[in-house]
Amino acid sequence: MGALEVIGESSEFFAPVATDLIDQLIGQYRGELEKVNQAADLFAGDMGGIVRYFLQGNGCDKRGYSSLRAERLFQRKGAVAALNATYWSKALALTDVLDVMPQNRRNDWHKQITEMETPEFSEDTVRPTLYGLLSARQQFLAERVDGIFHNLSGEHVTNSPRGFGKRMIIAYILDANEMTCYSRVGYIDDLRCVIAKFMGRDEPKYHASAALISTLKSCWGKWVTIDGGALRIRLYHKGTAHLEVHPDMAWRLNRILAHLHPLAIPAEFRTKPKKTLKTVPLMLRPLPFAVLETLSKKRFIAGRINTPELDMGRHYNRSENPAAWDEACRVLEGIGGTQVDSGVYRFEYAAGAVIDEIIVSGCIPDKVSHQYYATPANIAQEAIAWAGIGDRDTCLEPSAGQGALAEFMPKDRTLCVEISDLHCKVLQAKGYTVQKADFLAWGEGRSFSRVVMNPPFSDGRWQAHLAHAASMVIAGGCLVAILPDSARKSANLPGFDLSFSRTFSNEFQGTSISVVILKATKR
Numbered sequence: 001m002g003a004l005e006v007i008g009e010s011s012e013f014f015a016p017v018a019t020d021l022i023d024q025l026i027g028q029y030r031g032e033l034e035k036v037n038q039a040a041d042l043f044a045g046d047m048g049g050i051v052r053y054f055l056q057g058n059g060c061d062k063r064g065y066s067s068l069r070a071e072r073l074f075q076r077k078g079a080v081a082a083l084n085a086t087y088w089s090k091a092l093a094l095t096d097v098l099d100v101m102p103q104n105r106r107n108d109w110h111k112q113i114t115e116m117e118t119p120e121f122s123e124d125t126v127r128p129t130l131y132g133l134l135s136a137r138q139q140f141l142a143e144r145v146d147g148i149f150h151n152l153s154g155e156h157v158t159n160s161p162r163g164f165g166k167r168m169i170i171a172y173i174l175d176a177n178e179m180t181c182y183s184r185v186g187y188i189d190d191l192r193c194v195i196a197k198f199m200g201r202d203e204p205k206y207h208a209s210a211a212l213i214s215t216l217k218s219c220w221g222k223w224v225t226i227d228g229g230a231l232r233i234r235l236y237h238k239g240t241a242h243l244e245v246h247p248d249m250a251w252r253l254n255r256i257l258a259h260l261h262p263l264a265i266p267a268e269f270r271t272k273p274k275k276t277l278k279t280v281p282l283m284l285r286p287l288p289f290a291v292l293e294t295l296s297k298k299r300f301i302a303g304r305i306n307t308p309e310l311d312m313g314r315h316y317n318r319s320e321n322p323a324a325w326d327e328a329c330r331v332l333e334g335i336g337g338t339q340v341d342s343g344v345y346r347f348e349y350a351a352g353a354v355i356d357e358i359i360v361s362g363c364i365p366d367k368v369s370h371q372y373y374a375t376p377a378n379i380a381q382e383a384i385a386w387a388g389i390g391d392r393d394t395c396l397e398p399s400a401g402q403g404a405l406a407e408f409m410p411k412d413r414t415l416c417v418e419i420s421d422l423h424c425k426v427l428q429a430k431g432y433t434v435q436k437a438d439f440l441a442w443g444e445g446r447s448f449s450r451v452v453m454n455p456p457f458s459d460g461r462w463q464a465h466l467a468h469a470a471s472m473v474i475a476g477g478c479l480v481a482i483l484p485d486s487a488r489k490s491a492n493l494p495g496f497d498l499s500f501s502r503t504f505s506n507e508f509q510g511t512s513i514s515v516v517i518l519k520a521t522k523r
Contacts, residue, residue, distance in 0.1 A: 039074055040075065083121070088112075095130070099206050100140060104143065107186070141197065141256070149164065149253075153169045168245075174235075202289050211296060228362050231244070288324065291331065331364060335358070336348060336349070337351065349426070349431070354426050375482060376404075383480050392449075393448075394415075396416075397414060397416050400416035400418045403426070449476070451469045462484065466483070477521075493520050
C-alpha cells in the first residue's frame with residue numbers, strides 16, 4: 001500500500017506548464033548565452049588590460065579593482081553558471097511546483113541556485129526535470145512527512161524517535177536575532193500542507209507560515225489554534241516552535257511514516273487512537289487558504305492604519321481569483337463590515353485585530369456549531385425598548401455574538417459574555433466590556449437589573465440559557481429574551497411575571513424560524 005492509498009490522495013497534478021513557455025525560455029537563454037560567450041572571447045586577450053582603466057576611472061574602488069584582471073572578471077565558466085541558475089529559477093516559477101514541493105527539496109534547489117551549481121539549462125535537461133517534478137506530486141506527500149519527522153528537534157524529549165506524537169518541537173525557527181529562518185519555517189508549511197490534504201482542503205503556499213511566525217512574535221509562549229483546530233502552535237524567544245496536532249492527524253502521519261519505514265515504527269504509533277471521554281478540540285471547517293491570502297493582503301489597512309474603512313480593491317484584483325474574492329467579502333460582512341463601494345468595506349470599529357484572528361485561526365465561528373445568528377436591528381431595538389433600561393440599571397447581554405443587542409444598551413453599564421474568541425475581539429474593538437466564557441458555566445454570584453439576550457435555540461438550549469440568566473436578575477429587575485415562537489407555551493420562570501410580543505417571522509438571515517420577545521419581570 002502506497003502513501004497515496006493511505007490517505008485517499010486524488011490524482012490531481014500541479015498547475016500545468018505550457019510547452020511554448022519552455023520554448024520561449026530556452027530561446028531567451030540561448031540568446032543570452034551567446035552574448036556571454038562573445039563577452040568572454042572579447043576580454044580574454046589584450047582587451048582585458050584595457051578594461052582595467054574603465055574600472056578604475058569610472059568610480060570603482062581602486063583598491064578593490066586595481067588587482068582584478070578583466071580576463072578573470074569575464075571568465076566564461078562563472079558567467080554561464082550564473083546564467084544557468086537564473087534560468088532554472090525562472091523555469092521553476094512557470095508552475096506551482098515550489099508551493100507544493102517538500103521543504104527538503106526546496107532547500108536543495110535553493111542551494112543549487114544560490115551557489116550556482118544547477119545543471120546546464122538545455123533542452124535535454126529542462127523538460128525532463130520539470131515534468132519529473134510535476135509527476136512527483138504523490139511522492140512529495142510522503143517526502144513531506146519524512147522531512148518533518150527527521151527535522152524535529154533531537155534535543156527535546158517531547159519528540160519521539162519512534163514516530164509522531166500529538167506534540168512535537170521544531171528548533172531554530174528563529175535565529176539569534178529573532179529573525180525568521182525560512183528554511184526551517186518551511187517544515188511547518190509542510191505539516192500544514194499534509195494536514196490540509198487530510199482535511200480535503202487546498203494547500204497553503206510555501207511562504208504562508210512565515211507570516212504566521214511574525215504574528216506569533218506578539219504572543220510569545222502562548223498556544224494559538226490554527227487551521228480549524230487541527231493544529232496548535234506556540235513560539236519561544238529562543239527560536240523553538242511547539243506544535244500540537246489533533247490525535248487523528250498524528251495517527252495519519254504515522255501511517256505514512258510506517259509505509260516509508262515499516263521496520264522502525266512500532267505498532268502503537270500506527271494504531272488509530274480510541275475515542276475517550278477526554279475532551280479533544282473540535283476541528284472546524286476552515287476557510288480556503290486562497291481566501292485567507294486574499295484577506296492578508298489588506299489586513300494592514302484596517303489594522304496598522306487606525307481607520308474603520310477597508311479597501312480590498314487597492315491591493316487585490318477580483319479577477320485574480322473571483323471565488324476567493326467573493327468568499328473574503330462574505331467574511332468581512334460576517335464580522336460587521338458594510339460594503340459602501342466596490343471592494344470597500346466600512347466597520348464601526350478598527351477591524352484589523354479581528355481580521356488577524358481569522359487569518360491565524362483559519363476560520364470564523366460556524367453558525368451551526370456556535371448557533372450564531374445576528375439579531376436584526378428592528379427586533380433588537382424592540383427588545384431594548386421592552387427592557388426599559390434606566391440611568392442606574394446594570395445590564396448584561398449573554399452569548400453576545402457581535403453585540404447586536406448591546407449596541408442599543410448603555411456601553412458604560414453593559415457587560416457582554418461571549419464564548420467565541422473572534423466575537424470577543426469584535427466586541428472589544430467596539431468598546432464593550434467583555435467576558436470570554438461559556439455563559440452556562442459563568443455568572444455565579446453575579447447580579448444585574450436588566451438582562452437582554454438572544455440565546456441559542458437548537459435542542460431546546462434556550463431553556464437552560466433562560467433559566468441561568470433569570471438566576472442573575474435582582475428583585476424588581478427584568479429579563480428580556482428573543483425566543484422561538486413555541487416558547488409561548490413552554491417558558492416557565494417561577495417568581496417572574498411573563499409577557500410576550502407579537503410573532504416575528506422570517507427575520508433572521510439563513511433561517512425561517514419565527515420568534516417572539518419575552519419580558520420576564522422578577523417579583
